[in-house]
Amino acid sequence: xxxxxxxxxxxxxxxxxxxxxxxxxxxxxxxxxxxxxxxxxxxxxxxxxxxxxxxxxxxxxxxxxxxxxxxxxxxxxxxxxxxxxxxxxxxxxxxxxxxxxxxxxxxxxxxxxxxxxxxxxxxxxxxxxxxxxxxxxxxxxxxxxxxxxxxxxxxxxxxxxxxxxxxxxxxxxxxxxxxxxxxxxxxxxxxxxxxxxxxxxxxxxxxxxxxxxxxxxxxxxxxxxxxxxxxxxxxxxxxxxxxxxxxxxxxxxxxxxxxxxxxxxxxxxxxxxxxxxxxxxxxxxxxxxxxxxxxxxxxxxxxxxxxxxx
Numbered sequence: 001x002x003x004x005x006x007x008x009x010x011x012x013x014x015x016x017x018x019x020x021x022x023x024x025x026x027x028x029x030x031x032x033x034x035x036x037x038x039x040x041x042x043x044x045x046x047x048x049x050x051x052x053x054x055x056x057x058x059x060x061x062x063x064x065x066x067x068x069x070x071x072x073x074x075x076x077x078x079x080x081x082x083x084x085x086x087x088x089x090x091x092x093x094x095x096x097x098x099x100x101x102x103x104x105x106x107x108x109x110x111x112x113x114x115x116x117x118x119x120x121x122x123x124x125x126x127x128x129x130x131x132x133x134x135x136x137x138x139x140x141x142x143x144x145x146x147x148x149x150x151x152x153x154x155x156x157x158x159x160x161x162x163x164x165x166x167x168x169x170x171x172x173x174x175x176x177x178x179x180x181x182x183x184x185x186x187x188x189x190x191x192x193x194x195x196x197x198x199x200x201x202x203x204x205x206x207x208x209x210x211x212x213x214x215x216x217x218x219x220x221x222x223x224x225x226x227x228x229x230x231x232x233x234x235x236x237x238x239x240x241x242x243x244x245x246x247x248x249x250x251x252x253x254x255x256x257x258x259x260x261x262x263x264x265x266x267x268x269x270x271x272x273x274x275x276x277x278x279x280x281x282x283x284x285x286x287x288x289x290x291x292x293x294x295x296x297x298x299x300x301x302x303x304x305x306x307x308x309x310x
Contacts, residue, residue: 002033003080004096004153007073009037009066010087014044016199019123019301021048023090025055026305030096033079035059036087037069045087067173071164081153088199089150090301092117095195099153102191110158110186114195115286116148117294121201123301128290129198130283135190137182141224143233144278145175150196152178158186169220171213176220192285194294197301214242 006024010017024034034056036049041060049058063069070084081103085091095114102112116129133139133146140146152174162180165173181188209216217238222229229235297304 001078001080002031003100004030004032005073005077005079005082005156006032006034007037007070007077007082007084008034008087009039009063009069009073009084010041010045011039011066012041012043012045013087014041014048015121016088017045018048019090020085020087021052021056023092023301023305024085025052026093027091027096028094030100032096033057033077035073035077037061037063037073039063039069064167065170067165067167067169071167074159075164077156080156082156082159083150083153085150085196088204090119090197090199091150092194092196093305095193098191098193098195102189103153103155106189108187109155109189111152111154111181111188112191113147113153113188114151114191114193115289116151117194117197117290117301118200119197119301121199123197123199125197125294125299125301125304126200128194128286128294130286131278132190132286133279133282135188140182141179141234142226144237145178147174147178148196148198149174150198154181161186169216171209172216172220175217179220179224192289194289197304210246211242214238 008017008020008024021034021036024032036056036058038045038049038058038060040062046060049056063072066086073084074082081099098114099112103109113132113135115132117125118127118129119125129148131144131146132148132151158181161184162177165177167173169176218229218235221232221234221238226232294304
């Protein structure tokens with residue numbers, strides 16, 4: 001039986017999927033089952049997966065969406081430690097070894113997560129994700145989503161306790177699901193290591209949700225115990241985020257003077273968001289480790305693995 005099962009949902013992401021697949025299969029010394037759920041891609045994806053057919057399980061079938069594919073993959077997983085990796089993201093070298101060491105050292109540990117890099121469509125690293133924080137129930141439920149999804153790993157027994165992801169959610173399914181980990185009292189731990197790269201580019205779901213995404217975010221927060229919604233830190237964080245994303249979506253359509261003014265206001269709002277809501281000690285630690293562990297390796301995700309790629 002494999003130690004890890006990684007579920008990878010995909011649809012027409014032939015531009016990115018080889019990096020994602022090879023970042024899983026390239027993990028040294030890791031006993032891993034990779035299951036790719038391909039929702040009948042019509043681009044280069046089938047050709048890429050065909051080259052790796054003997055090293056992964058490729059299920060090519062129509063589904064009800066990404067969450068349906070993830071739930072099916074997790075339910076059928078053979079490994080003891082599970083995760084899902086979107087086909088435009090990637091693991092960093094040594095990620096699975098660090099995760100395995102943490103689980104083997106503490107049999108009572110239910111889940112772990114780590115730090116992430118933000119990369120663009122070309123794989124260029126433009127920043128470390130600076131919102132990751134220590135494992136805290138109160139912070140996760142009432143502040144912000146400080147777990148970057150591709151860095152999350154959990155034991156298979158967790159599925160029996162928290163159930164599957166909600167298919168009715170389009171933008172917040174991971175945030176709502178991870179909240180259930182805390183609500184069920186599961187034991188988690190932050191690994192102070194960079195484990196994965198999260199690809200951030202204009203057409204991702206997170207960047208295109210607009211007001212509908214904002215309403216979905218508020219809807220899941222209303223279900224959480226605690227203060228009235230408008231009295232919670234999370235309400236103001238995600239309201240500010242919606243404003244920032246809204247301005248960014250329209251910024252390039254504005255005349256030059258207004259565009260510069262809008263950019264300046266977004267920068268100020270983003271800065272205030274950091275200062276008010278993010279743990280500054282943790283943020284400084286992330287930046288220092290990025291400068292020592294990641295920056296010397298190069299400016300792209302491929303550079304972290306060494307040419308020609310993962």
